[in-house]
Each structure stands twice: as C-alpha cells, then as structure tokens.
Amino acid sequence: MKIKKSILSCLLALGFLSVAAQNTAEPKTEYVFNPHFYVQLQGGGQYTLGEISFGKLLSPNIQIAGGYQFTPVIGSRLAVNGAWSKGGSEINDVTYKWKWNYIAPSIDATFNLSNFFCGYNPYRKINFGVFAGLGLDIAFSNGEAKDANNAIIKDVYGGTVPEVAIMPLEYLWSGSKVRPFAQAGVTADYYISDAVSVGLELNANTLNDRYNSKKAKNLDWYFNALVGVKVNLGTTHSTRTIPAPEPEVRYVDRVVEKVVEKVVEAPTPAPVPTPAPVPTPAPAKVEPLRHNIYFAINSSKISAKEAVKVKEIAEYLTKYPEAKVELSGYADAGTGNNTINDRLAAQRAAAVVKALKEQYGIAANRISSDSKGSRVQPFDINDNNRVVICIAE
Numbered sequence: 001m002k003i004k005k006s007i008l009s010c011l012l013a014l015g016f017l018s019v020a021a022q023n024t025a026e027p028k029t030e031y032v033f034n035p036h037f038y039v040q041l042q043g044g045g046q047y048t049l050g051e052i053s054f055g056k057l058l059s060p061n062i063q064i065a066g067g068y069q070f071t072p073v074i075g076s077r078l079a080v081n082g083a084w085s086k087g088g089s090e091i092n093d094v095t096y097k098w099k100w101n102y103i104a105p106s107i108d109a110t111f112n113l114s115n116f117f118c119g120y121n122p123y124r125k126i127n128f129g130v131f132a133g134l135g136l137d138i139a140f141s142n143g144e145a146k147d148a149n150n151a152i153i154k155d156v157y158g159g160t161v162p163e164v165a166i167m168p169l170e171y172l173w174s175g176s177k178v179r180p181f182a183q184a185g186v187t188a189d190y191y192i193s194d195a196v197s198v199g200l201e202l203n204a205n206t207l208n209d210r211y212n213s214k215k216a217k218n219l220d221w222y223f224n225a226l227v228g229v230k231v232n233l234g235t236t237h238s239t240r241t242i243p244a245p246e247p248e249v250r251y252v253d254r255v256v257e258k259v260v261e262k263v264v265e266a267p268t269p270a271p272v273p274t275p276a277p278v279p280t281p282a283p284a285k286v287e288p289l290r291h292n293i294y295f296a297i298n299s300s301k302i303s304a305k306e307a308v309k310v311k312e313i314a315e316y317l318t319k320y321p322e323a324k325v326e327l328s329g330y331a332d333a334g335t336g337n338n339t340i341n342d343r344l345a346a347q348r349a350a351a352v353v354k355a356l357k358e359q360y361g362i363a364a365n366r367i368s369s370d371s372k373g374s375r376v377q378p379f380d381i382n383d384n385n386r387v388v389i390c391i392a393e
Contacts, residue, residue, distance in 0.1 A: 136180055317392060332377070
C-alpha cells in the first residue's frame with residue numbers, strides 16, 4: 001500500500017508540473033505600423049564649396065517637405081529647398097565674393113535605420129535615418145557675380161570689359177538656369193508625441209561646374225544643416241494582443257491519468273477505526289497583501305507617494321513574522337530595448353528590496369525578487385508596466 005501511495009503521489013506531482021509548465025505562456029502586446037503622410041518645416045544654414053574662407057561662404061537656408069511612410073523602414077518625400085548660395089575668389093590678396101538665389105525641388109527615398117536594425121517601436125526617443133534623391137536647381141539673380149567679374153578685370157587687368165578680351169569668371173551666367181542635382185544625407189528625429197517630432201538633417205548636394213560661375217573642371221557642391229519639426233498626419237500605429245497558446249495535451253498527462261485510475265481502482269483494506277481526534281481551533285486566515293509600486297520613465301527611484309506602499313508592506317511583514325514577500329520588476333515595452341529594460345526592471349526591484357532591508361529591517365531571507373524586463377507586460381496600459389509587483393503572504 002505504501003508503494004502504491006508513493007507512486008500515486010509522484011505521478012500526481014508530475015501531472016501538476018506538466019500543467020504548470022503549460023500555463024506559463026502569457027498574451028503579448030504588439031505594435032502595428034500604419035502607413036501615413038507627414039509634413040516638415042526646417043531652417044538652417046548652407047555652405048557653398050569654394051576657395052575663400054569658410055565663413056564668407058555661409059548663407060541661410062529653408063526647406064519645406066511632404067512625405068509618405070510606406071513601411072516602418074521605407075518612405076519617400078518631396079522637398080523644396082532654397083534661399084541663396086555664395087561664391088568667391090581671392091586675387092592679389094583681394095577677396096571678391098558674390099551670391100545668387102535658387103529654389104531646388106527634389107524627390108528623395110528615405111530609410112529608417114533604427115527600425116531596420118532594432119525593430120519597429122513607435123515610442124523610441126531617437127530615430128536615425130538616411131536618404132538620397134534627385135532634383136532640379138533653379139538659380140537666378142546672378143548680378144553680383146557679373147559685378148565681381150567686372151571688378152576683377154578693372155583691378156587686375158586695368159581695363160574694362162570691352163577693352164580686355166578676358167573673362168575671369170569663365171562660366172558667368174545670367175537670367176535663370178535650371179540644372180539637375182543629386183543629394184544624400186542623414187537625419188536624427190527626437191520623439192515628442194505620436195504626431196510631432198523635432199529633428200536634425202545634414203545633406204550634401206552636387207551639380208555641374210557652372211553653378212558658381214567659375215570654371216574649376218570639377219563638380220560644384222553645397223551642404224545644408226537643417227533643424228525643424230515634423231508632423232505626422234493620421235494614426236501612425238495601433239496595438240494588438242497576441243493571445244497565449246492553448247495548453248497542449250501531452251502524452252505524459254495521458255499516462256498519469258491511466259496509472260492513477262489503476263491505482264485508485266486497486267482494492268484497499270478496510271480502515272481500522274481510530275479514536276476521533278480532539279478538534280483544534282483553525283488558525284485565523286491572513287489575507288495576502290499586494291501592492292504595485294510604480295516608477296517614472298527611465299527611473300528606478302521610489303517616489304514619496306509609492307514609498308507609502310513600501311512602508312505598508314514592511315508593517316505587514318512585521319505584524320506576521322512568518323510572512324514573506326515576492327517582488328517582480330518590470331519595464332514598459334514602449335521605450336528602450338530588451339538590454340536596457342532588463343537592467344532597469346532589476347534596478348527597480350532592487351530599490352524596493354533595499355528599502356525593506358535598510359529602512360525597515362526586514363530580513364533578507366524573507367524577501368525574494370526577480371526581473372521580467374519588458375518581455376512580460378502585466379498591464380494593457382503601457383505606462384503602468386513601469387512597476388514592481390509586490391505580493392506578501
């Protein structure tokens with residue numbers, strides 16, 4: 001009989017372990033990207049590559065753009081950039097400089113590097129990207145270059161244009177000129193809200209040698225540094241919950257059921273009457289205490305409001321000396337990545353452990369803790385997952 005009972009106990013324990021293993025899966029929350037339009041307004045400065053000092057070739061710049069994000073990684077935009085560019089020459093220690101206006105519409109393909117390498121996260125604070133495109137540079141108002149050309153003729157050659165058969169600015173142009181150009185650049189956008197982000201853009205633009213009126217036998221270049229705001233139009237993403245898989249019916253469970261049936265069906269001897277035990281009063285049932293201690297974003301510091309909950313846990317443990325507490329630290333999946341969130345969740349749990357031990361003298365062997373990171377999200381609301389769940393019983 002003892003052997004049968006032992007076998008039955010072992011098989012039941014095996015069955016319970018199997019069921020427990022099947023029930024560990026939990027539902028997951030996933031972000032779903034929505035294609036959307038956006039608009040941008042940016043301003044900054046331009047440097048037109050030339051032979052005189054850097055500061056003398058700087059000019060203001062402005063850009064307006066509208067785009068469409070097809071996927072978390074790939075998008076396109078139509079941008080219009082403009083203001084003026086500068087050129088110059090230094091002859092006999094005299095600097096001659098000029099500027100002209102331009103408008104440059106372009107079509108660019110955009111590529112989000114952060115989403116490509118780290119996965120889609122609509123709440124990521126900084127997104128890095130690259131882009132490349134083609135456009136048309138429409139240049140006009142080049143009168144200052146003509147004046148500089150005449151001044152060089154007068155100062156260097158001592159004559160006037162009709163008298164001297166030379167053109168210092170060999171590619172001097174007038175009127176309006178339309179030239180194709182190519183551009184490429186990098187971007188960094190800082191998340192403010194689902195609709196708004198602010199960003200930095202650096203781009204390089206190249207076009208033919210006639211842009212600055214000087215013959216250099218190579219391509220002309222200008223570079224822009226822009227800062228501005230981007231506004232998303234419409235809903236950028238949604239969320240969906242992936243349910244946990246149904247528990248599997250395993251072969252070991254079938255075996256346990258059959259063996260249990262056989263053991264239970266085996267005849268057992270009639271029980272020997274024993275004196276009825278003297279009833280003892282049942283101990284009063286102590287209800288477990290649960291507190292959720294919430295934290296600010298990217299923080300493991302316990303606020304004054306949440307510290308009250310830590311005190312209540314300590315008072316419960318003091319009142320019931322046999323009670324113990326289990327702590328589980330979490331981080332929200334909306335920010336950071338798994339490496340950062342694992343560390344942050346562990347720091348939050350450690351902060352509660354430290355408060356219980358050092359402020360209230362709770363013994364270490366009555367406290368157990370672990371970290372779930374952001375792989376498990378106990379609450380549907382993203383911000384509520386910046387938490388340490390404490391269960392004392």
